[in-house]
Amino acid sequence: MASKTLALISLILTCCVLFYAFLWINLLENLKSFSLGFKDVVRAEFLWREIHQHIDDRAPINQSVITSALNFSSLGDTIDAKNLTIEREDKITPIPILYKTNFTKLPVWDFEDVYLQDHDARKPICSDSKSIHNTKDPKFKEAFLPNIQLWLYRGLLNITEWNRLAHFNNPFGFMEYKYDEIRATVDLIPKPKFLKLLPVPESAKDGCIRCAVVGLSGILNNSKMGKEIDSHDYVFRVNGALTQGYEEDVGNKTSVYVHTAFSLYSSLHKFKKVDHQRLLQNENTKHVMIPEGLRDFEWLQGLLQRKEATGHFKGVRPLELFKGHFNESRFYVLHPDFLRYIRYRFMLSEQTQRKVWALYRPTNGAFALFLALHTCDIVDVYGYITEDHKKYSNYYYEKLKSRVIFYINHDYGLEIKTWKNLHDAGILKLYQGKGDLNNTKT
Incomplete structure (x- = not known):
């Protein structure tokens, strides 16, 4: 009798253990x-x-x-x-x-x-690439994700x-x-049809994507680099990406246009909507937006809901600026993590240790350049700030020379060093003026 009682108790205890084990496993899964x-x-x-x-x-x-x-x-x-x-x-x-x-x-x-x-x-798959994907430089290799x-x-x-x-x-x-x-x-932003921004061109037998990134610096005045720039598979441009009338120096091709809502809107008005309307209506151009602040999300909401924007852009209908050529499959919005990754791992400025810390961020040109580095295998950079920037006008499209102004929201000194360091590491080729032998095409 005692043995039967013990057996029954053992059976009950065993069932309890199995039951609680089952509950615990399900809890862990949840x-x-x-x-x-x-x-x-x-x-x-x-x-x-x-x-x-x-x-x-x-x-x-x-x-x-x-x-x-x-x-x-x-x-x-x-x-x-x-x-x-x-x-x-x-x-x-x-x-x-x-x-x-x-x-x-x-x-x-x-x-x-x-x-x-x-x-x-x-x-x-590009074997000839010396870009950030394949760099041997220990600093950049460790920083790159x-x-x-x-x-x-x-x-x-x-x-x-x-x-x-x-x-x-x-x-x-x-x-x-x-x-x-x-x-x-954010729930209005469609997932990109093509997550990979740029495909390998059919003509690229080596599987390499060759890109030019073009800034606005006056260093491109009378540079005659337009033909070389347009010879790349793809061309990145930023902000006031004026090409009409300056093709000989800056080229005409635009594959990726990087901007904020404000830089796009202000450029349209500054240049009489002529050249930038070509950008907005060009079916070969992909648009990459930097969500700089709340006004960018207000702009996005108006654009994607096809209505008037609110807040800073109240009264503006972003979609109308595209004149019927807006295509969601060619429109991308950069993730805040990518922007923070650039700041933290590549461009952490001393300005972040001051009371004005919240004003600082890398320039739109900096974000465009790093986007190209993460997208392309071979990157050549034109019209970016260099050590001898005082020799040149602020912008290549200016008729009268103006000095480069170092605004507090950007660390231009850091950008000068960063572009030169990337150039010296062989990760990109930086155009540094006519006198720079390193800029000779091979």
């Missing part, structure tokens, strides 16, 4: 479905409670409290974009708004160097991602913005 993991959610919730009373009153924040409360370092330096489709919005809420005035210098979080990754990114997420589009912004990106000032994140407003706009 936790894995959180895009950043349960542990990070717990840390995040602790952070929000810890700083909420400070944020509401815009009071100074003890950053050591924040960084100790939220530590994403266990994530490594990547987040897979494919894992962002599952989220638990019923368990997570947007963090209280962080304000730039809370910080006397650039706040550096434990997850500062964590970026969304695109594991479907292009894998170069071949799978960095380039594009922002619907499905890539949920509450968890918002709570990460809301720690970074624009254009590197969404500090001071409201979740519902930005999410509504």
